Amino acid sequence: MPSGFATNRLRRTDQIDTWAARAEVVVVGLGSAGACAAIEARRAGARVLVLEGQARGGGVSAESSGQFYLGGGTGLQTACGFEDSAEATAAYMKMACGPGADAEKIDLFAKNSVLHYDWLVEQGVPFKPSFLPTTEATNPPGDDGLTFTGSELAYPWREHARPAPRGHNVQHEGDSGFVLMRVLIEVVRREGIEIQSEARMQRLAVDEAGRIVGVGIERNGAEEWIAAERGVVLCTGGFGFNREMLARYAPTLLDCFPVGLETEDGLGIRLGMAVGADAIRMGAGCVMVPFSKPRSLVRGVLINGRGERFINEDVYQSVHGDVFHNRQDGVVYLVLDDESYSKPWLAFPIAGEADTVTGLARQLGLPPGSLEHTLEVWNEAAARGEDPLFHKADEWITPHVTPPFRAIDLRQKTFPYPFFTLGGLRTDTSGRVLTPESEIIAGLFAAGRVSSGIPAQGYNSGMSLSDCTFFGRRAGRAAAGALE
């Protein structure tokens, strides 16, 4: 049957015989973005239906570490004795999410960050009022509530925005994304919102005026159509598990390995593009090298394949990931003397160990003399407590003089760098999906990693959950017609 479109992913309403279900707002995907969209659409008075492709909801959010990036003086920040401002939060985020961060989204988020924290607490999301100093870990191993989860204390960020801890961890020992999703899905149910599971979106329905009016799903091998009288909200995640899409939009990420769920096949993005949506920053990814566990390993000296330093060791793991992967061809070692060395918690092997720097350099196959020069320069300045090259924070500066000298292997070929995608559908601050001409596509909304959001080009822990929930809520209200 000819669809009247260039792609088989779309159907005109006059080609749809039967509608299996009907709601005012249809939310596709029950991760944190979808749950928040559904809750807020319902509370704005809309009849809401959630379509989840898997047997149970949760999405990638349930697999996450359960951190929110929030600032401006939230209840948790205040309880832990920290001051913060919306301005400092926005200034930091614009720097961390660039180049070319979405200033409008960040400003709106920063201004409403305190209220968003309160909303999460009201829903029942637990945060323990305790602060874990950054010296312990960036991803807290325990159940502490507040921590630093970015580069706030590192150069050059600390010079541009007053640092404050903004990582708000959902309370649970270790990863707590599943706790968050248990709470949010419980709220969805309490609101009386219907959830249809194992309902896999395949197509969109378009009316004669070009408006998105429904979703075609596959269920038990058959196609069914679900009508959306006010709007469809896509919350289907990124495309890190679709290697064809990576090859087309983000070929350098093919070297890395995707984290998240295999359901992240980018179909939501492709369906948006099918109706003429803009997809932006499709090459952007968050590449992580979480080597600094325990945090004391930050005392080490990062070197590239030529034995040279190239970055301060105390920045956030995705800044390292970006630089290791895109600037150093994935060839990096962390060098420490015996005083500073600890066994890494993650599976980074030891690449070399020797009683002399020259011996270590030889084991690593570095150019003769280079590591010696690098450590000589480092030690000379470190003895004065300085890092004139990269301005590592004082607390991590220490000479490396006590043998044996070790190199931890951070090469990509030894430890494939994990990543997830950041690019996606272009949306306005109400989650409306836009065309390349900045026109609103009537009836189509998106939130979370199916869209390009707060972490447009760079990332810090917690920014995706904050983006998903804050803009998921707004997309839900907008789809219900309660937000201009």
Next chain:
Amino acid sequence: MPSGFATNRLRRTDQIDTWAARAEVVVVGLGSAGACAAIEARRAGARVLVLEGQARGGGVSAESSGQFYLGGGTGLQTACGFEDSAEATAAYMKMACGPGADAEKIDLFAKNSVLHYDWLVEQGVPFKPSFLPTTEATNPPGDDGLTFTGSELAYPWREHARPAPRGHNVQHEGDSGFVLMRVLIEVVRREGIEIQSEARMQRLAVDEAGRIVGVGIERNGAEEWIAAERGVVLCTGGFGFNREMLARYAPTLLDCFPVGLETEDGLGIRLGMAVGADAIRMGAGCVMVPFSKPRSLVRGVLINGRGERFINEDVYQSVHGDVFHNRQDGVVYLVLDDESYSKPWLAFPIAGEADTVTGLARQLGLPPGSLEHTLEVWNEAAARGEDPLFHKADEWITPHVTPPFRAIDLRQKTFPYPFFTLGGLRTDTSGRVLTPESEIIAGLFAAGRVSSGIPAQGYNSGMSLSDCTFFGRRAGRAAAGALE
């Protein structure tokens, strides 16, 4: 009037009252891609109409240096005494156009490169049978026909593909793109193809089945519709002059300055996306730092802002551009002693001049001791004729020991790096525009920089003209129905 689409860029045929003109194949844009598409569509028997937005044709191709990248043993290569193979050509191009080069397009091009050269000659494009050694220049200042225009002789490319000169320069003293376009437009006219100038494409016409059947143009402030019975071929160039598009798709390129024409506003790409086309590699750009004029400057030593070497000096200028811009934050100097120094032909200023290396380092504000270490390592190996760090070709290796020492300023803030965009509509090898689901959009074709072509992610001089003309020809034949 509601268009029935999410975007105002599209019109249903039933909303179009009058067709101002009609052809079987409508080619939009009279650069080299458009000219070749028109010629081949006509020769395949189609009635062809060319729409050119400007008063006269030529496009960016007419502004170009007039080089083709061709290999496999062309008439010109043979006349100049060089052997080459399609395999070596393809192997080199896949390496130079990656990561993730389009292997299918490159293989097809390399296999047909000799015939494509013959075709160009048959049309009357002049190539002088003379070879200019790479020691003279990469962009030949004279009218010589053959030269090296890439990194063929440089490490690591030379180890992966047998080098051959593949830059085929249209004969003329200096830039010769306008000669090429004079010839091609003359052929278009000789074939009896109608050219309508100052006809600016604004919209596409779509029939009930979703097929592209025409173009809406603006002429003298009024809208007119041109029917395309078999197909529309978009040859409208890239988007380097559209800063909004750069911000959305390629934010890092905002720091560079666009070369080409202001007509490169990306509208062709946006119109393709409006009908659901895939747009890929939208972040890719060719960034150039053409410092090695005269070529003898390659003898110098490139250093970053920390006084370290980071790449061999003899690679192609867009490899340098990529690395300077994306890996070194645009902070690079070229250091030479008095023996190797020549005044650069382009406007790169002298950043420092001193009788000692330490004096020069101080002028540049480099970390103490770093440049001394770098030159000590360089000179020690250069005395043996070696570059163990980056494997610069032997002919350029010379110690730098004779004062005064100079640094040429290659910083981006001093000399904004020129660029053009490489991302665009996804096409198959027949120029058919594809959706994200790899479906063919009936009636829509594209060639040249409006599409993602041979230079998918990397670039060498001549690759764009080759891509434009080779795949422009194929798109024209396909639109005429003469190519499966």
